[in-house]
Amino acid sequence: MALVALGGTLSFGLMIPVKSNILEKTSSQTIKSESAIAQLGTQKRVEEFKTAMLTTWQQQAKAKGLDYGVPKRFQGVTIEQAKISPGKKVIALTFDDGPWKTYTAQVLDILKKNDVKATFFVVGQMLKIYPDLGKRMVKEGHAIGNHTWNHRYHYFNREAAAFEIDNTSKLIYQVTGARTTLFRPPGGMLHNGLVAYAKSKKYTNVMWSADSIDYKRPPASALVNRVIKQSKPGGIVLMHDGGGNRANTVAALPKMIKEYKKQGYSFVTIPELLEMEHKHQQVMLSKKGTQKTNASKK
Ligand SMILES: [Zn+2]
Structure with missing residues (x-):
């Protein structure tokens, strides 16, 4: 019974983000014989399970406030790092230019193995x-x-920028079900029209505070040292999982994670980092409010 109930939930969840995909697939496929459909049964259940997992994650993400609906103060602004409560030692790893053959999967494997969440x-x-x-x-x-x-x-x-940014966010949503409001300009270029458009659409323009310069392919140890040296709590680290040969980045990543953990860091995504700054600001504001109240009492 539990399974049946679960099945019901799964097929309901299935309808929300991927409905259009299913319809497209159905209409583009030729009609199969019943036996072929039966053979596809297991594969279909696996796919349904995968989709259900994705949907579950999305629901959890929403519950956690991670559906990239970032706090208002970050909409339409540029950030390079976050101001968070003292004592919170977190860092946000970011990877640009993917998805890419070989390297993206390797990066994902390493992150999974080390239980690290990042931003792509x-x-x-x-x-x-x-x-x-x-x-x-x-x-x-x-x-x-x-x-x-x-x-x-x-x-x-503006029209060309809209093409670049709108189409990408649309595809991200179609493929992953995630609505992103995070933008990073290619080459970190702030004044060629892209950031202006992104900001007008309330994206958070996410720059970085630690640059790995991994595209120059330094040896893994040099890459780790460079990044660690520039790191501080609330920082954002720039790396690349795509755009060329990223074997050195892949080689450096486990060492880098190990070093961060040794130094007491934990890892957050950009939406989590923004949420942390937001909470810190709220605490600061309420403290200020209390001080004012106390001062007026005196
Ligand atoms: Zn790039």
């Missing part, structure tokens, strides 16, 4: 090629952000 800023045209990697990111508890469709550096008028 994906390129739309790459997500179109590797949707399963995008699905995996979200399913495994990572946050996903928008890194434009084509990853180009030239000037964008």
Whole structure:
């Protein structure tokens, strides 16, 4: 009975984020014989289970306030790090330019093995090629952000910027069910029209406080040292899981995580980091309020 009830819940959950996908698939497939459909039964149940897990994560994410509906103070602004309560030693690892063949899966494997949650800023045209990697990111508890469709550096008028950013967020939603309000400009370029458009659409423009410069492919140990040296609580670390050969980043990652853990850091996604700053600000504001009240009493 429990299974039947669960099945009911699963198929209900199934209808929400992936409805359009199912309809597309059904209409594009040729009609199969009944025996072929029976053979597909097991595979279908596996797929349903996978989807249900994704839906469950989304519900949990919403319950935790992680559906990327970031606190208002971060909408339409640029952040490089977060101001969090003293004593909270957290860091946010971010990976750009994926999904990418080989490296993204390796990064995801390492994060999973070490129980680390990170944030991936994906390129739309790459997500179109590797949707399963995008699905995996979200399913495994990572946050996903928008890194434009084509990853180009030239000037964008509003229409061109809209193409880059809207299409990428739309695909992220179609593929993963996650609605992102996080943006990171290619090359960190702040003045070529992309950030202006993103901000006008209330995205949080997420820069970084520690740059691995991993695209220059330094040896793993140098990469770890560079990142650790620039790190402080509330910091954001820039790395790449795509855009070229990222073997050194993959090699450095387990060592980096180990070093952070040794120093007492824990890992958060960007939405979690923003939530922490938001809570810290609220505490500070309420303290100020109390001080004012006390002062007026005197
Ligand atoms: Zn990039």
